[in-house]
Amino acid sequence: INKENLKLLITDPMDNVMLQMLQERGIKVDYKPEIDRNSLLNEISNYDVVVVRSRTKVDKEIIERGKNLKIIARAGIGLDNIDVDEAEKRGIKIVYAPGASTDSAVELTIGLMILGARPIFQGISMVKSGSFKKLPGVELAGKTIGIVGFGRIGTKVARVCQALDMKVIAYDVVDIKERAQKMGVIPVNTIDELVRESNVISFHVTVGNDAKPIVTEEHFRQMKEGTILVNTSRAIAIDGKALLKYIDERKLTLVTDVFWHEPPKEDWEIQLARHDRVLITPHIGAQTKEAQYRVAVMTTKNLIQAIQEIGVSL
Numbered sequence: 001i002n003k004e005n006l007k008l009l010i011t012d013p014m015d016n017v018m019l020q021m022l023q024e025r026g027i028k029v030d031y032k033p034e035i036d037r038n039s040l041l042n043e044i045s046n047y048d049v050v051v052v053r054s055r056t057k058v059d060k061e062i063i064e065r066g067k068n069l070k071i072i073a074r075a076g077i078g079l080d081n082i083d084v085d086e087a088e089k090r091g092i093k094i095v096y097a098p099g100a101s102t103d104s105a106v107e108l109t110i111g112l113m114i115l116g117a118r119p120i121f122q123g124i125s126m127v128k129s130g131s132f133k134k135l136p137g138v139e140l141a142g143k144t145i146g147i148v149g150f151g152r153i154g155t156k157v158a159r160v161c162q163a164l165d166m167k168v169i170a171y172d173v174v175d176i177k178e179r180a181q182k183m184g185v186i187p188v189n190t191i192d193e194l195v196r197e198s199n200v201i202s203f204h205v206t207v208g209n210d211a212k213p214i215v216t217e218e219h220f221r222q223m224k225e226g227t228i229l230v231n232t233s234r235a236i237a238i239d240g241k242a243l244l245k246y247i248d249e250r251k252l253t254l255v256t257d258v259f260w261h262e263p264p265k266e267d268w269e270i271q272l273a274r275h276d277r278v279l280i281t282p283h284i285g286a287q288t289k290e291a292q293y294r295v296a297v298m299t300t301k302n303l304i305q306a307i308q309e310i311g312v313s314l
């Protein structure tokens, strides 16, 4: 194929710079940022390239129907909405944008952590509805935060928490010992240890589409009463059904930007979402002007390279 007949579909909202960069290279783009699953299933066979964010699920069925698919571009970091194994089996390239949204994810995490500690949301709602009284919270200084996933985002969250005079401990599946110690973060060997010692637990994990929860029923039992769980990574890191059972008993708070289904769908998800000590934002961690610009630029650069690698000259 050549660039004139290369067919490229964008299925989620993207910063304009992506369309500009592709058009500058003479690549024609079909931009359908609100396409639903059925339309995508019907149309995907027409395309060589599909560009998605987290809304569009590129699962086995989509990939099977996408007989001409050669490249999947994920404008973001998480690949959990893509069946990577199936794509690889069929020789489909995957490109994405690691690191482009780190700062935005960190900033939302800190915001959510503070929302978990202080009744800011409840206070604002109360005043708007006409009442005015003092609501109690807890202080973060002097408390321990356990960071699950000490990558780009987790590491920067750690630095901010240190500036807030929190004690920072961290867990990762890879060896983080030296890097953590150098910055005054205490590495822990097991998730059990992290869970037992933390007042706040913040999740910064990348997971596959077949991932299992990291924090499960046995961990909720071990948590300190009043632990605040913050999640700006993926909901699957936490066993949500088990959390629902323990949230009252352990007085836990969940402040999360991600949910098991987005929007909440199962009964237990809806119950959890309605709980007084659960605050949810609609997956906005990377949703800033700056992050979306960087994500679009990085994804497009990687995509252009991948298009050249499949033999299309641009």
Ligand code: MLT
Residues within 6 Å of the ligand: 053, 054, 055, 075, 076, 077, 078, 079, 101, 283, 285, 286, 287
């Ligand atoms: C990501 O994985 O990059 C984030 O979940 C953000 C997004 O897709 O909007």
